[in-house]
Amino acid sequence: xxxxxxxxxxxxxxxxxxxxxxxxxxxxxxxxxxxxxxxxxxxxxxxxxxxxxxxxxxxxxxxxxxxxxxxxxxxxxxxxxxxxxxxxxxxxxxxxxxxxxxxxxxxxxxxxxxxxxxxxxxxxxxxxxxxxxxxxxxxxxxxxxxxxxxxxxxxxxxxxxxxxxxxxxxxxxxxxxxxxxxxxxxxxxxxxxxxxxxxxxxxxxxxxxxxxxxxxxxxxxxxxxxxxxxxxxxxxx
Amino acid sequence: xxxxxxxxxxxxxxxxxxxxxxxxxxxxxxxxxxxxxxxxxxxxxxxxxxxxxxxxxxxxxxxxxxxxxxxxxxxxxxxxxxxxxxxxxxxxxxxxxxxxxxxxxxxxxxxxxxxxxxxxxxxxxxxxxxxxxxxxxxxxxxxxxxxxxxxxxxxxxxxxxxxxxxxxxxxxxxxxxxxxxxxxxxxxxxxxxxxxxxxxxxxxxxxxxxxxxxxxxxxxxxxxxxxxxxxxxxxxxxxxxxxxxxxxxxxxxxxxxxxxxxxxxxxxxxxxxxxxxxxxxxxxxxxxxxxxxxxxxxxxxxxxxxxxxxxxxxxxxxxxxxxxxxxxxxxxxxxxxxxxxxxxxxxxxxxxxxxxxxxxxxxxxxxxxxxxxxxxxxxxxxxxxxxxxxxxxxxxxxxxxxxxxxxxxxxxxxxxxxxxxxxxxxxxxxxxxxxxxxxxxxxxxxxxxxxxxxxxxxxxxxxxxxxxxxxxxxxxxxxxxxxxxxxxxxxxxxxxxxxx
Numbered sequence: 201x202x203x204x205x206x207x208x209x210x211x212x213x214x215x216x217x218x219x220x221x222x223x224x225x226x227x228x229x230x231x232x233x234x235x236x237x238x239x240x241x242x243x244x245x246x247x248x249x250x251x252x253x254x255x256x257x258x259x260x261x262x263x264x265x266x267x268x269x270x271x272x273x274x275x276x277x278x279x280x281x282x283x284x285x286x287x288x289x290x291x292x293x294x295x296x297x298x299x300x301x302x303x304x305x306x307x308x309x310x311x312x313x314x315x316x317x318x319x320x321x322x323x324x325x326x327x328x329x330x331x332x333x334x335x336x337x338x339x340x341x342x343x344x345x346x347x348x349x350x351x352x353x354x355x356x357x358x359x360x361x362x363x364x365x366x367x368x369x370x371x372x373x374x375x376x377x378x379x380x381x382x383x384x385x386x387x388x389x390x391x392x393x394x395x396x397x398x399x400x401x402x403x404x405x406x407x408x409x410x411x412x413x414x415x416x417x418x419x420x421x422x423x424x425x426x427x428x429x430x431x432x433x434x435x436x437x
Numbered sequence: 438x439x440x441x442x443x444x445x446x447x448x449x450x451x452x453x454x455x456x457x458x459x460x461x462x463x464x465x466x467x468x469x470x471x472x473x474x475x476x477x478x479x480x481x482x483x484x485x486x487x488x489x490x491x492x493x494x495x496x497x498x499x500x501x502x503x504x505x506x507x508x509x510x511x512x513x514x515x516x517x518x519x520x521x522x523x524x525x526x527x528x529x530x531x532x533x534x535x536x537x538x539x540x541x542x543x544x545x546x547x548x549x550x551x552x553x554x555x556x557x558x559x560x561x562x563x564x565x566x567x568x569x570x571x572x573x574x575x576x577x578x579x580x581x582x583x584x585x586x587x588x589x590x591x592x593x594x595x596x597x598x599x600x601x602x603x604x605x606x607x608x609x610x611x612x613x614x615x616x617x618x619x620x621x622x623x624x625x626x627x628x629x630x631x632x633x634x635x636x637x638x639x640x641x642x643x644x645x646x647x648x649x650x651x652x653x654x655x656x657x658x659x660x661x662x663x664x665x666x667x668x669x670x671x672x673x674x675x676x677x678x679x680x681x682x683x684x685x686x687x688x689x690x691x692x693x694x695x696x697x698x699x700x701x702x703x704x705x706x707x708x709x710x711x712x713x714x715x716x717x718x719x720x721x722x723x724x725x726x727x728x729x730x731x732x733x734x735x736x737x738x739x740x741x742x743x744x745x746x747x748x749x750x751x752x753x754x755x756x757x758x759x760x761x762x763x764x765x766x767x768x769x770x771x772x773x774x775x776x777x778x779x780x781x782x783x784x785x786x787x788x789x790x791x792x793x794x795x796x797x798x799x800x801x802x803x804x805x806x807x808x809x810x811x812x813x814x815x816x817x818x819x820x821x822x823x824x825x826x827x828x829x830x831x832x833x834x835x836x837x838x839x840x841x842x843x844x845x846x847x848x849x850x851x852x853x854x855x856x857x858x859x860x861x862x863x864x865x866x867x868x869x870x871x872x873x874x875x876x877x878x879x880x881x882x883x884x885x886x887x888x889x890x891x892x893x894x895x896x897x898x899x900x901x902x903x904x905x906x907x908x909x910x911x912x913x914x915x916x917x918x919x920x921x922x923x924x925x926x927x928x929x930x931x932x933x934x935x936x937x
Contacts, residue, residue, distance in 0.1 A: 234821065291844070299567070303568050303571065304570075305549075305564055307551075339554045341504075343560075343573070344551050344553065
């Protein structure tokens with residue numbers, strides 16, 4: 201076998217469960233797998249951040265200060281919005297994202313598919329699965345939407361019902377303040393799409409400040425969604 | 438981006454991009470991804486056309502993906518219609534197998550499909566060269582078909598160097614000049630520390646004087662980073678361009694390029710002289726890609742100089758049969774023999790590492806260097822081990838570790854070179870090109886399969902490189918000798934004997 205990421209040959213561990221098809225064979229070599237870190241232990245009740253890695257001064261009981269700030273924003277009614285992420289956005293995950301998203305190696309989604317699907321299943325009970333969209337320009341530039349691929353990896357039915365009307369600078373190059381300021385009108389619901397009284401899972405690649413998924417959630421709540429949560433592949437430390 | 442192929446009045450089958458308006462009835466045109474359409478033609482060069490000089494400078498000698506070019510498609514199309522710009526399919530399906538024309542990949546597992554937002558179809562892309570931007574069925578490669586352009590060199594004084602070559606170096610240097618001017622091939626087989634780089638100076642100077650374009654290609658970024666300052670010092674009036682992943686983007690074009698294999702993929706029929714440094718050092722399967730890249734990057738009649746301390750089987754065979762002229766330099770420029778590695782058995786170091794311990798013999802070796810205040814490199818088989826060792830050793834020593842993905846790699850190596858750091862743990866990335874005057878070297882877990890004969894010879898070659906300090910210790914800590922370890926020692930002993 202060749203590692204799906206680094207292409208080095210490796211010997212996957214052979215077990216009866218894998219031979220019988222109960223469990224999937226690994227697609228990544230030992231070294232590449234080790235560069236990921238699962239979120240584990242105590243997490244922020246709202247954003248799913250790993251509290252162990254969060255400096256103590258930013259933690260209050262089971263919440264992080266970012267989330268406390270979010271919940272205090274008066275105009276928003278967050279209706280128990282929560283986020284959960286599978287991996288810590290560590291250096292290894294950054295390299296993975298760089299190859300997958302920025303270089304455009306879409307195939308890499310298969311490298312994390314098994315764990316990602318399992319993770320998704322723990323939160324899934326027939327909600328609508330909605331990927332975070334890209335602007336038209338960004339979609340053309342990249343050739344694919346990584347969030348759609350991540351959504352398709354876990355669900356047969358993907359509801360691509362959001363629009364991102366404006367083309368903006370890459371998120372990853374912005375500060376928190378800049379992001380917050382511009383987030384109000386990032387997303388819109390596509391015409392003739394209804395979310396009244398629906399429960400929704402938003403899918404995105406990375407949760408950094410939460411602005412992206414929260415502004416998408418705000419639009420959905422505005423159109424009558426009953427409950428929105430987001431699941432992202434990685435959560436910034 | 439889709440193109441339509443249609444018949445033009447001169448009987449040529451020409452391309453038309455989907456996004457541009459056209460006089461013909463759109464219904465009569467069929468648009469398709471460039472990789473999926475039948476062959477197409479290029480119009481003859483229209484000498485009366487006023488072409489864009491900025492496009493010429495960006496594109497001449499190059500082969501770029503459409504998405505890499507910061508020019509509107511309209512401009513490119515116009516130049517295509519006047520014969521100045523060529524389009525080439527990047528990923529194509531030929532008789533049931535995919536081929537990437539950018540990197541030469543035909544390993545089917547390294548192709549993948551996406552539902553592409555650019556062409557709206559299932560689109561195959563090449564995973565092998567995806568780090569250089571995605572080459573796919575709907576993305577054409579673009580090249581320049583107009584007149585050549587030479588980056589000017591303003592000075593007559595090219596080489597500024599007062600060093601003296603040893604008789605062996607001189608002889609090799611003459612042969613390099615001959616190969617360069619005669620556009621021939623040459624293998625320079627020189628032991629580590631024989632002053633390979635100096636051998637090139639005069640040949641490069643001659644080539645540049647003749648308005649030739651010169652490229653030094655190497656598989657490793659570290660070698661580029663090591664060569665760049667040295668060459669800039671001796672060619673102060675030449676705007677040397679060095680290319681590696683993450684190198685500063687520049688509009689500068691130069692007749693003298695130092696490049697990694699990957700970056701060379703962006704060139705086509707560009708160089709009169711290609712010097713391949715550390716030719717055998719290709720990580721994993723990249724040798725095919727390098728051969729492909731070099732072949733396309735050089736002009737039809739170009740000279741190729743292979744430079745290595747440890748030629749691979751293929752090169753040795755060609756040299757032995759007389760097909761490839763060879764010049765050997767078995768002796769270091771300071772005429773001292775290469776230090777011969779010692780083997781020290783260190784027990785089951787993997788088991789010890791799990792208990793966060795390091796074999797005593799290794800600790801003693803490191804302790805001795807520390808008390809003598811001597812710099813040392815500790816080579817380890819994998820990144821994991823490098824990181825673990827750094828953690829364990831940093832309790833007792835001032836130590837850092839580097840590996841290829843290390844974001845601070847450049848900085849740490851620089852600190853080590855300047856002598857601000859005494860102990861560096863490294864994976865095999867530093868086995869070549871790193872020159873520090875007075876160091877000792879150890880290999881931790883020398884029996885590991887990454888340490889091939891040539892890797893071990895290269896590692897041993899880090900030691901005793903300066904005339905002031907021609908000696909040093911090379912120590913292989915192992916848990917069982919391998920053939921590669923024994924072969925590397927034989928290799929060094931033989932070269933030392935040949936030198937006498």
